[in-house]
Amino acid sequence: MPEFIPVNxxxxxLGSGKTTLLQRLLADPALSDTAVLIxxxxxxxxxxxxxxxxxxxxxxxxxxxxxxxxxxxxSDAIKDLHxxxxxxxxxxxxxxxxESTGLADPFPILSTVQADPVLRHxxxxxxxxxxxxxxNGLGRPESIKQxxxxxxxxxxxxxxxxxxxxxxxxxxxxxxxxxAPLLIAAEEKIDAAALIGDRFRSALGVVPATQESSHGxxxxxxxxxxxxxxxxxxGIWLTMLLHxxxxxxxxxxxxxxxxxxxxxVAVHGVQHLVHPPVHMAxxxxxxxxxxxVFIVDGLERASIERSFAAFSARPTHxxxxxxxxxx
Amino acid sequence: MCAxxxxxxxxxxxxxxxxxxxxxxxxxxxxxxxRERLNRVSAAxxxxxxxxxxxxxxxxxxxxxxxxTGKTELVDNLAHLWAAAEKLIRRPCDPLDPALMARLETVDx
Numbered sequence: 266m267p268e269f270i271p272v273n274x275x276x277x278x279l280g281s282g283k284t285t286l287l288q289r290l291l292a293d294p295a296l297s298d299t300a301v302l303i304x305x306x307x308x309x310x311x312x313x314x315x316x317x318x319x320x321x322x323x324x325x326x327x328x329x330x331x332x333x334x335x336x337x338x339x340s341d342a343i344k345d346l347h348x349x350x351x352x353x354x355x356x357x358x359x360x361x362x363x364e365s366t367g368l369a370d371p372f373p374i375l376s377t378v379q380a381d382p383v384l385r386h387x388x389x390x391x392x393x394x395x396x397x398x399x400x401n402g403l404g405r406p407e408s409i410k411q412x413x414x415x416x417x418x419x420x421x422x423x424x425x426x427x428x429x430x431x432x433x434x435x436x437x438x439x440x441x442x443x444x445a446p447l448l449i450a451a452e453e454k455i456d457a458a459a460l461i462g463d464r465f466r467s468a469l470g471v472v473p474a475t476q477e478s479s480h481g482x483x484x485x486x487x488x489x490x491x492x493x494x495x496x497x498x499x500g501i502w503l504t505m506l507l508h509x510x511x512x513x514x515x516x517x518x519x520x521x522x523x524x525x526x527x528x529x530v531a532v533h534g535v536q537h538l539v540h541p542p543v544h545m546a547x548x549x550x551x552x553x554x555x556x557x558v559f560i561v562d563g564l565e566r567a568s569i570e571r572s573f574a575a576f577s578a579r580p581t582h583x584x585x586x587x588x589x590x591x592x
Numbered sequence: 593m594c595a596x597x598x599x600x601x602x603x604x605x606x607x608x609x610x611x612x613x614x615x616x617x618x619x620x621x622x623x624x625x626x627r628e629r630l631n632r633v634s635a636a637x638x639x640x641x642x643x644x645x646x647x648x649x650x651x652x653x654x655x656x657x658x659x660x661t662g663k664t665e666l667v668d669n670l671a672h673l674w675a676a677a678e679k680l681i682r683r684p685c686d687p688l689d690p691a692l693m694a695r696l697e698t699v700d701x
Contacts, residue, residue, distance in 0.1 A: 269612075496618060497631045500607035500670055501639065505687045508674040523616070530616045532606075539606040542616040568688045575696035576639070576687065 269389035272343075272378045273461050275364045276371050277396030278408040282421035283364050286396055286450060290362070293457035300350075300358040302342055339363070339374060340381050347387055360461070361388065368407055371414045376538045390540060392416040392461055396450075399426035402434050403441075409483055412441045413515035413560040414535050417448065417460050424451040442516070443485050444558060482563045483515065488570055490555040493524040494577070502576040503532075503539070506569070511537035513564050519557035520545060532557075605669045607632075626652060636673065642695050643681050647673070 277283045287303075290296055349355045365374055371393060378388050395415035399422045403409055412418065418438055423431050438447060448460065499521065507514060514536060520529040529548055533540045559569060609617045618628040629649050636647050640657070647667075650656045655667040657676050665676040677685050686692065 495635070497607075497628065497635045501632070501635050502687060504605075504607065504670040505639070505674050505685060508671075509684055509686045510688070526616065534606075541606055541609040541612075543614050544616045564688070571693050572687045575693040578696065 270347075270359065270361055270387060271391035271461075272361045272363060272388050273391040274371060274374055274393045275362060275396070276369065276374075276393065276411045276414070277419075277421075278398065278401070278405060278411065279366075279368065280401070281396040281398040281408075282419070282450065283396050286394070286419055286421070286455070287362065287364055289450075289455050290457045290460065293455070295458040296360065296362075296461070298356070298359040300346055300355070300361045301364070302339070302346070302361065303364045340377050340384060343378070343384055343388065347384075360391070362461075370407065371411055372536050372538065375414075375535055379538055379540065394419060394460060396421050397434070397438060399423045399431050399434055402430070403437060409441065410515060412438060413483065413485075415442055415445050418442065418445050419448045419450050419455075419460075421450045423449050441483060441485060442560060443487070444518075483560065484566075485516075485558065485560040486566045488557045488559070488573060490522075490557070490573075490577070492554075493522045494555050496521075496523045496525075496530075498576055499523075502573060503534070506572070507534065507537055507539065510561075510564060513562045514559065515562055516560035517557065519555065520549070521555040521557075522553055529555075605671045607670050632670070636670075638696070638699070639687075639692070640677065642692050643677060643685060645677055645680065 275283050275287055284303075287301065291299065291301070343361065346355065346361070350357055363374060365371065375390055375393070378384055378390055393415050394417045395411045396419045397403065397408070397412060399420050403412065420431070420435070420438070426434075435447065446459075448455070503517070507517075514534070517534045517539075518532065520531050523530045526544070529545045531543045531545050533543075557573075559566075561569070608619055609615050611617050611620050619625055629652060633647050633649050633655065640647055644660050646658050648656050648658075650666065655669075655673070656664055657667050657673065657680065658664045659680050663680050665680055667673050667676045674685050
């Protein structure tokens with residue numbers, strides 16, 4: 266089995282402290298074998314690391330499929346880096362960190378790594394880390410999307426913002442992305458390993474089933490399902506939902522109790538892109554119900570919930586037929 | 593290549609992921625793969641019936657999606673299914689469509 270190199274994305278709005286965070290992270294021994302791809306050149310000296318320049322070019326492939334907008338330059342840059350690694354021209358890095366520009370939509374970057382026919386055989390997506398500036402807060406659609414997509418949130422500049430603003434901002438972040446661990450950069454020690462570590466160790470288990478919150482048309486909610494799920498049905502439902510409404514599903518993540526699987530299965534998607542489902546080692550707590558967190562823009566919770574229930578219901582005669590056919 | 597499908601030179605759709613460490617898949621051995629394909633046809637058929645479409649397995653490698661009048665599309669995997677269905681019926685296949693949900697709820701009752 267090949268070893269996949271994790272790719273972490275550091276995103277966040279202009280001036281929200283991405284490069285400073287990266288600089289702090291790279292000082293950590295846990296990241297000593299890390300290559301770095303960065304959009305803007307050298308505000309911070311990173312000479313001892315591997316730097317490649319990516320031009321901020323969006324490439325629209327001619328297939329006419331809207332979801333095919335990928336960052337061709339990024340793909341070429343990562344391939345080039347990988348090629349140099351294989352040829353021994355650069356040290357054999359074990360992780361790649363991509364720092365995007367403040368205005369970048371994270372989705373095309375993630376889809377490049379996940380869907381590129383070469384990259385997907387060598388790299389896998391790691392955590393997305395989003396920095397949020399406590400002084401300027403959210404507001405721009407780009408930064409709301411960056412927060413929704415995050416696996417880890419890092420709040421910066423809290424030392425120069427007043428406490429009320431920080432509190433309000435934290436509440437806002439929690440509304441948008443209820444379960445991503447939130448780190449306050451100015452106060453807490455940055456634990457690089459925890460920040461870039463396994464994406465599925467998030468706090469999904471503690472999301473209250475009834476939590477619902479909103480930020481304009483963007484809101485998040487959690488669905489909880491009793492009993493084991495039929496994976497095939499789930500695949501059909503989610504594929505259909507993302508096909509039609511993918512651009513409005515900023516994020517879907519969940520741990521599922523799948524029929525025939527003793528341990529939970531983690532699913533994790535960003536718009537049209539769904540990561541390969543992962544077997545978790547164990548349930549995070551005693552609750553054996555499936556939990557799905559949605560962060561959506563303009564879709565109604567009631568509608569998604571009803572649709573899921575309608576797809577999930579399995580009449581006995583149909584399962585009987587399926588079992589016969591399978592046998 | 594498509595970010596939705598991730599398809600070029602082989603299916604690696606998330607519902608059909610290649611077996612590798614830590615990854616959940618129903619794509620482990622040929623028997624399981626075959627069984628999963630038939631399950632998939634049966635589960636998708638329940639939804640496609642609403643649109644007057646039928647799905648069948650084709651040689652264990654593709655699916656054939658047909659309308660009642662015989663218009664047909666070959667479908668590689670679930671990622672392509674809904675695009676192909678919409679092309680055949682010339683309207684969106686929306687899982688949040690109240691009429692579809694009502695139909696699934698009624699049929700299942």
